[in-house]
Amino acid sequence: MTGVRRCGKSVMLDLVKEELMESGVAPSQFISINFEDMSYSHLLTAQALHGEVMDRAKDMEGKVYLFFDEIQEVKDWEKCINSLRVALDCDIYVTGSNANLLSGELATYLGGRYVEFVIYPFSFAEFLELYSTVETGVSEGQCFKTYLTVGGMPYLANLKYAGEPSRQYLTDVFNSVQLKDIVKRNRVRDVDLLERIIAYVMANVGTTFSATSLVKFFKSEHRTVAAETILNYIKYCCDAYLFFKVKREDLQGKQILATNEKYYIADHGIREAVFGGNMRDINLILENIVYMEIIRRGYKVTVGRVGDREIDFVCDRRGEKLYVQVAYLLASEETVLREFGAYDSLRDHFPKYVVTMDVDLQDPPHLIPEMIRSIEEEGYDSVATRRVTREGEPVIRSFFARQFYKLINKISDSNIVDGARDFRMMKRKMVDAILTMPEYNRFTKGIFGWVGFETKWLEYKNVERAAGETKWSFWKLFRYACEGIMAFSTAPLMAVSLMGVFVCIFAFLFLIFVIVRAAVFGDPVAGWPSLVCIISFLSGIQLLGMGVVGMYLSKTYLETKHRPIYIEKESH
Numbered sequence: 121m122t123g124v125r126r127c128g129k130s131v132m133l134d135l136v137k138e139e140l141m142e143s144g145v146a147p148s149q150f151i152s153i154n155f156e157d158m159s160y161s162h163l164l165t166a167q168a169l170h171g172e173v174m175d176r177a178k179d180m181e182g183k184v185y186l187f188f189d190e191i192q193e194v195k196d197w198e199k200c201i202n203s204l205r206v207a208l209d210c211d212i213y214v215t216g217s218n219a220n221l222l223s224g225e226l227a228t229y230l231g232g233r234y235v236e237f238v239i240y241p242f243s244f245a246e247f248l249e250l251y252s253t254v255e256t257g258v259s260e261g262q263c264f265k266t267y268l269t270v271g272g273m274p275y276l277a278n279l280k281y282a283g284e285p286s287r288q289y290l291t292d293v294f295n296s297v298q299l300k301d302i303v304k305r306n307r308v309r310d311v312d313l314l315e316r317i318i319a320y321v322m323a324n325v326g327t328t329f330s331a332t333s334l335v336k337f338f339k340s341e342h343r344t345v346a347a348e349t350i351l352n353y354i355k356y357c358c359d360a361y362l363f364f365k366v367k368r369e370d371l372q373g374k375q376i377l378a379t380n381e382k383y384y385i386a387d388h389g390i391r392e393a394v395f396g397g398n399m400r401d402i403n404l405i406l407e408n409i410v411y412m413e414i415i416r417r418g419y420k421v422t423v424g425r426v427g428d429r430e431i432d433f434v435c436d437r438r439g440e441k442l443y444v445q446v447a448y449l450l451a452s453e454e455t456v457l458r459e460f461g462a463y464d465s466l467r468d469h470f471p472k473y474v475v476t477m478d479v480d481l482q483d484p485p486h487l488i489p490e491m492i493r494s495i496e497e498e499g500y501d502s503v504a505t506r507r508v509t510r511e512g513e514p515v516i517r518s519f520f521a522r523q524f525y526k527l528i529n530k531i532s533d534s535n536i537v538d539g540a541r542d543f544r545m546m547k548r549k550m551v552d553a554i555l556t557m558p559e560y561n562r563f564t565k566g567i568f569g570w571v572g573f574e575t576k577w578l579e580y581k582n583v584e585r586a587a588g589e590t591k592w593s594f595w596k597l598f599r600y601a602c603e604g605i606m607a608f609s610t611a612p613l614m615a616v617s618l619m620g621v622f623v624c625i626f627a628f629l630f631l632i633f634v635i636v637r638a639a640v641f642g643d644p645v646a647g648w649p650s651l652v653c654i655i656s657f658l659s660g661i662q663l664l665g666m667g668v669v670g671m672y673l674s675k676t677y678l679e680t681k682h683r684p685i686y687i688e689k690e691s692h
Contacts, residue, residue, distance in 0.1 A: 124297060125293055149180060149183060151176055164193055165195050167200075173208075185213070188212070189215050191216045240415070244264060251267075269399065271390060271391075271392070276389075294362075294393065298318070298362075302356045329380065334350055362386055377425065411433060420435070421433050488545065501547050501573035502547065617671060624661060630652070
């Protein structure tokens with residue numbers, strides 16, 4: 121078992137033991153040695169360890185299970201392991217710090233006769249499960265905000281995720297990795313250069329890396345550094361599982377590119393503790409979190425290049441491909457085209473999904489697996505979410521919001537669901553349909569409903585936002601509602617036309633009334649009846665004319681949007 125220091129390798133050994141005992145293996149068949157325990161200081165050579173194990177195993181019946189924790193403390197440990205595999209019917213489980221136990225060496229040491237398990241810091245799902253035992257009654261959004269800063273190192277739960285103790289612990293982990301696994305092992309002399317390179321990579325996780333650019337930077341500081349030295353130092357960090365290297369792949373030329381790779385950090389909490397700025401660089405941190413989640417699931421990952429565009433992650437698992445774009449904000453049409461336009465030239469049959477969600481952490485990420493299942497297994501084109509409660513909102517705002525949804529669904533052909541959120545997953549064909557609507561003023565809730573496609577709705581209760589403050593005042597929401605009505609309904613113009621007709625009818629009837637009254641009772645105020653009738657009739661004509669003109673303008677308005685006449689859905 122390998123992985124960055126203190127990510128939980130020793131705990132995994134204990135879990136393996138528990139699993140074996142549940143399957144019927146007797147604890148008497150275990151030989152467990154932790155070489156950080158001074159009680160085993162006499163076993164720090166291969167010969168001594170071999171003799172101890174053989175002596176303890178001779179009286180055992182059946183298969184022997186050997187557990188060696190921090191085995192790098194044993195000199196020539198690999199020779200002992202190879203000898204034990206020959207001499208005993210045994211399974212051997214080995215962990216160690218990355219100072220001497222690295223995946224690149226395992227193949228040499230053990231001749232390929234091993235299975236490597238890389239242990240990673242906690243994912244958000246794992247963090248959430250543990251955090252709920254420390255802090256009760258906390259929303260998922262608030263948990264995610266904490267996760268963004270502290271990361272997923274397991275031991276932090278013992279510190280109750282307190283700010284300063286957590287920061288100090290993560291700093292100690294980093295110092296331990298840097299000193300023992302990088303500096304000591306690789307005999308790095310220029311520690312200052314190493315620290316500056318590490319700081320640079322931390323600051324730029326998820327961005328393309330160029331050793332040449334870094335050489336020029338050091339040169340501007342009157343410091344001569346070879347590109348090879350920089351790449352070697354970064355390789356030492358990758359060997360220690362501090363960073364993960366992701367190569368770039370030309371998806372059109374089907375080849376791996378040799379330059380401009382990307383690097384991601386094993387635990388973003390270490391970045392916050394050492395470098396800081398996770399919330400400032402939240403776009404980079406979110407991409408880092410997604411990458412770590414992908415490799416946890418067993419995918420091999422590259423960065424895809426399609427012409428001059430880029431796909432963040434091209435994931436492959438036994439021939440199953442997955443394309444992933446990560447964007448913090450889709451605040452402009454330019455951003456949408458940049459993020460999703462890279463898919464245009466991809467013509468393979470692998471699924472391409474788009475997930476949109478707000479950045480205030482009110483949307484529950486745990487619904488994403490259910491979204492994927494609904495699309496892949498139930499055949500939906502889109503899975504959207506709606507909140508069934510409005511807890512925490514002002515009563516007046518909630519009242520007017522409900523009335524808006526009732527009104528627009530009566531006057532519009534587009535289906536707009538009450539409480540609908542922008543958190544949804546869509547198939548690529550639905551995204552393409554949305555992108556065919558080039559209109560500038562985009563009422564997204566209406567657009568999602570107008571394009572059609574089979575949509576499944578998932579409901580969840582409203583939670584308080586965990587990040588930022590809402591910028592939607594009552595006045596802004598009112599204007600947004602008006603934009604929605606104007607974009608997807610001509611009912612107001614029709615209402616004006618009908619009003620003109622009714623006013624004209626009223627004026628005509630009133631004219632008859634005035635004439636009859638004047639003939640029977642006389643004209644008490646000379647000229648008043650005729651004046652009122654003329655004004656009413658002309659007002660009605662004007663309103664009617666305005667309504668007719670408005671209907672023509674509405675047709676022109678809809679034409680200028682260049683919405684497709686119809687959207688064809690492929691069926692197989």
